[in-house]
Amino acid sequence: MVVAPTHLLAALLALGTLVDSSLASAVPDADKLATSSSDSTSLESAFSSLNATVGGRLKSAVPFEAPCFSIVEGQSVQADTAACSAIQASYTDPTFRVTHFGAYMLPQWETCQSSQTTEGCLLDSSNPTNPLAINGVNCQLGNVPPYYIEVNSYKDVQAALAFSNSTGVRLSVKNKGHDYKGRSSGKDTLNLWTTNLRSLSHSATFTPEGCEGKTYDAITTGAGVFTQDVYQFADSVNRTIIAGYHQTIGFSGGYFLGGGHSILSPVYGLAADRVVQVKIVTPDGVYRTANECQNTDLFFALRGGGGSAFGVVIESTHRVEPLFPIQAAVLKFTPSASTDLAAWYSLMVDNSYKWANEGWGGHIVGPTLIHVTPLLSTEEARASMQPAVDFVTAHNGTVTIEELPSYLAFFTKYVTSAQAAVGPEIELGTRLIPSKFFSTAEGRSQLSALINDTLSFASPYIVAGTPWLFNATAGATAVTPAWRDAIWHLSVRAELFQYNDTLAERVAKYQGLSEHIQKFRDLTPGSGAYFNEGDVYEPDHETAYWGDNYAKLLAVKQKYDPQGLLDCWQCVGWKGESDDLYQCHVKL
Ligand SMILES: Cc1cc2nc3c(=O)[nH]c(=O)nc-3n(C[C@H](O)[C@H](O)[C@H](O)COP(=O)(O)OP(=O)(O)OC[C@H]3O[C@@H](n4cnc5c(N)ncnc54)[C@H](O)[C@@H]3O)c2cc1C
Ligand SMILES: *[C@@H]1O[C@H](CO)[C@@H](O)[C@H](O)[C@H]1NC(C)=O
Ligand SMILES: *[C@@H]1O[C@H](CO)[C@@H](O)[C@H](O)[C@H]1NC(C)=O
Ligand SMILES: *[C@@H]1O[C@H](CO)[C@@H](O)[C@H](O)[C@H]1NC(C)=O
Ligand SMILES: *[C@@H]1O[C@H](CO)[C@@H](O)[C@H](O)[C@H]1NC(C)=O
Ligand SMILES: *[C@@H]1O[C@H](CO)[C@@H](O)[C@H](O)[C@H]1NC(C)=O
Numbered sequence: 280m281v282v283a284p285t286h287l288l289a290a291l292l293a294l295g296t297l298v299d300s301s302l303a304s305a306v307p308d309a310d311k312l313a314t315s316s317s318d319s320t321s322l323e324s325a326f327s328s329l330n331a332t333v334g335g336r337l338k339s340a341v342p343f344e345a346p347c348f349s350i351v352e353g354q355s356v357q358a359d360t361a362a363c364s365a366i367q368a369s370y371t372d373p374t375f376r377v378t379h380f381g382a383y384m385l386p387q388w389e390t391c392q393s394s395q396t397t398e399g400c401l402l403d404s405s406n407p408t409n410p411l412a413i414n415g416v417n418c419q420l421g422n423v424p425p426y427y428i429e430v431n432s433y434k435d436v437q438a439a440l441a442f443s444n445s446t447g448v449r450l451s452v453k454n455k456g457h458d459y460k461g462r463s464s465g466k467d468t469l470n471l472w473t474t475n476l477r478s479l480s481h482s483a484t485f486t487p488e489g490c491e492g493k494t495y496d497a498i499t500t501g502a503g504v505f506t507q508d509v510y511q512f513a514d515s516v517n518r519t520i521i522a523g524y525h526q527t528i529g530f531s532g533g534y535f536l537g538g539g540h541s542i543l544s545p546v547y548g549l550a551a552d553r554v555v556q557v558k559i560v561t562p563d564g565v566y567r568t569a570n571e572c573q574n575t576d577l578f579f580a581l582r583g584g585g586g587s588a589f590g591v592v593i594e595s596t597h598r599v600e601p602l603f604p605i606q607a608a609v610l611k612f613t614p615s616a617s618t619d620l621a622a623w624y625s626l627m628v629d630n631s632y633k634w635a636n637e638g639w640g641g642h643i644v645g646p647t648l649i650h651v652t653p654l655l656s657t658e659e660a661r662a663s664m665q666p667a668v669d670f671v672t673a674h675n676g677t678v679t680i681e682e683l684p685s686y687l688a689f690f691t692k693y694v695t696s697a698q699a700a701v702g703p704e705i706e707l708g709t710r711l712i713p714s715k716f717f718s719t720a721e722g723r724s725q726l727s728a729l730i731n732d733t734l735s736f737a738s739p740y741i742v743a744g745t746p747w748l749f750n751a752t753a754g755a756t757a758v759t760p761a762w763r764d765a766i767w768h769l770s771v772r773a774e775l776f777q778y779n780d781t782l783a784e785r786v787a788k789y790q791g792l793s794e795h796i797q798k799f800r801d802l803t804p805g806s807g808a809y810f811n812e813g814d815v816y817e818p819d820h821e822t823a824y825w826g827d828n829y830a831k832l833l834a835v836k837q838k839y840d841p842q843g844l845l846d847c848w849q850c851v852g853w854k855g856e857s858d859d860l861y862q863c864h865v866k867l
């Protein structure tokens with residue numbers, strides 16, 4: 280029996296014990312649906328038995344910000360001032376947001392963006408105590424999945440897949456909620472929250488199952504392990520792990536599945552290059568081990584194929600490196616003349632080919648550069664950075680070039696205070712910039728000119744985190760081959776969404792971003808973009824994210840997901856924007 284997803288809440292509303300009464304108004308005509316639908320009774324009992332199967336870990340969601348509001352789902356309630364103050368004080372703190380199921384790092388994905396006004400429950404991220412966002416405002420669940428299972432083991436995932444298969448209730452998968460494209464939320468979906476799968480172990484002689492005789496120095500992590508924790512664990516066993524530039528990204532879920540860049544990637548490769556085994560429940564309900572010796576087609580797809588399209592990861596194993604000292608360069612200045620930023624970016628363009636060849640990776644965000652290299656001595660690092668040091672010094676900025684004993688020491692000292700913001704409603708578009716825009720005079724001048732044009736809209740966020748020096752095995756990963764010849768992964772941020780934007784304003788902001796990122800697409804025909812950080816409305820996303828790998832990926836998708844049970848926005852085998860799963864995505 281298959282019922283329409285709109286029956287999800289309706290059926291649950293009939294279940295007095297199952298549903299939080301505040302949700303009763305989430306579907307305006309819920310009562311009507313609940314009483315008129317004969318399917319609701321069987322859905323209700325299917326939900327009850329699912330809850331029993333997962334040991335009572337089926338939960339109903341509440342909006343993260345709900346304690347601040349006196350109207351929740353249309354009903355008058357007592358606001359909880361103490362809880363609200365805590366939320367306001369930590370609204371942009373990732374370690375706080377990540378503990379709440381109803382919170383997403385980019386809060387626009389908590390809301391139903393396709394609604395004419397705002398169907399959600401946001402505070403004003405630029406001033407979380409702004410009473411205009413709260414007083415008299417109806418706090419709604421919006422795009423947050425109304426129900427979720429706190430996944431404890433692969434069996435929970437199997438139960439949810441069987442439930443979805445027989446009821447038609449759609450699934451979504453969330454880990455730490457960093458997704459820039461809304462792939463981990465979804466109105467009316469049942470969500471699988473893998474955040475609590477936190478195992479960590481190390482083996483200097485890890486053998487992928489079925490690969491007797493082959494060993495790797497590797498760390499195995501549960502899907503829900505924080506990037507911060509995997510860095511600390513690796514350091515504690517005298518190893519370096521190659522991971523992302525933020526404390527609370529889930530290392531072993533969406534990050535490596537989408538490719539996963541690090542500022543150590545220029546030397547050590549993408550996360551997709553370094554994974555050696557994945558344990559995953561594929562959408563056909565089977566708990567599988569994928570590595571170079573078994574389920575090799577699936578393993579290929581999991582190395583950059585992305586999102587939850589190929590199943591729900593329970594744990595994964597990744598190669599590590601010995602502990603090594605690292606050279607760090609941290610340069611900042613305050614632009615004074617209007618041409619300072621353009622001159623600075625132009626200097627960045629001119630030096631990045633040399634820097635890439637010397638193993639430097641890092642971020643350039645407006646007038647700030649933070650780079651590291653494991654390949655140079657401190658003296659060599661100073662000489663290499665001299666042109667940038669001269670520029671920053673001439674602009675009265677600050678310069679630090681120093682050796683740190685480990686990547687963790689660097690991360691702790693420099694990254695936790697510089698990592699990308701969460702809480703504001705940020706939206707990105709990206710492009711992989713090929714090496715010829717750094718190695719040739721013509722390319723450099725074209726790229727610098729386009730960046731100069733873009734500056735009136737936004738300062739590009741540059742990640743020097745492509746696998747430039749890494750010796751990849753041809754054909755082993757699913758990411759677009761454009762990664763291998765790129766030196767920058769460049770992103771442009773849209774004007775921030777506001778808590779009270781209208782639909783027309785959201786459309787305008789998405790379109791404004793697309794126009795700017797389109798200029799970088801036009802400059803770099805045949806290149807691609809990073810799946811996890813791409814434009815929500817990436818045109819020809821199959822080619823942009825996977826290039827020639829797409830046909831093979833689609834075949835793997837069809838093999839392991841014959842019923843089409845898992846789908847996500849612009850993922851492999853995507854059902855398209857008109858699918859009910861995307862009812863809250865704006866249609867441009
Ligand atoms: C502040 C910030 C900094 C970032 N920095 C970097 C960076 O340095 N390098 C980089 O490469 N990326 C970076 N990203 C992008 C990041 O890697 C992706 O957004 C990543 O998917 C986030 O993982 P998550 O668990 O936090 O997100 P979620 O939103 O929970 O999930 C992201 C995607 O993965 C899927 N997913 C989650 N868990 C599982 C699972 N167990 N099995 C299968 N699918 C799953 C979700 O369905 C969704 O499609 C950054 C993002 C943010 C917001
Ligand atoms: C699932 O069962 C547990 C334990 O019986 C109960 O506390 C919980 O509320 C149920 N979940 C839902 C969504 O009703
Ligand atoms: C879904 O249902 C089909 C047919 O009813 C069955 O063959 C398949 O195994 C089911 N899949 C899951 C994950 O339960
Ligand atoms: C890590 O290295 C230090 C210094 O060489 C040593 O004292 C320590 O025992 C090592 N720890 C592990 C877990 O190998
Ligand atoms: C740097 O500081 C000096 C001394 O205070 C000042 O004369 C000069 O104008 C400053 N330069 C810039 C670019 O701000
Ligand atoms: C940069 O853009 C400005 C206008 O925003 C223009 O005046 C200037 O000539 C441009 N500089 C270069 C080097 O293209």
Ligand SMILES: *[C@@H]1O[C@H](CO)[C@@H](O)[C@H](O)[C@H]1NC(C)=O
Pocket residue numbers: 546547748749750
């Ligand atoms: C890639 O391979 C070449 C040739 O074997 C080697 O010299 C180089 O050091 C390797 N690069 C990296 C980053 O390991």
Ligand SMILES: *[C@@H]1O[C@H](CO)[C@@H](O)[C@H](O)[C@H]1NC(C)=O
Pocket residue numbers: 403409411412777779780781
């Ligand atoms: C949103 O709220 C701000 C004040 O916080 C106000 O200035 C602005 O006009 C509002 N926008 C809309 C579309 O209501």
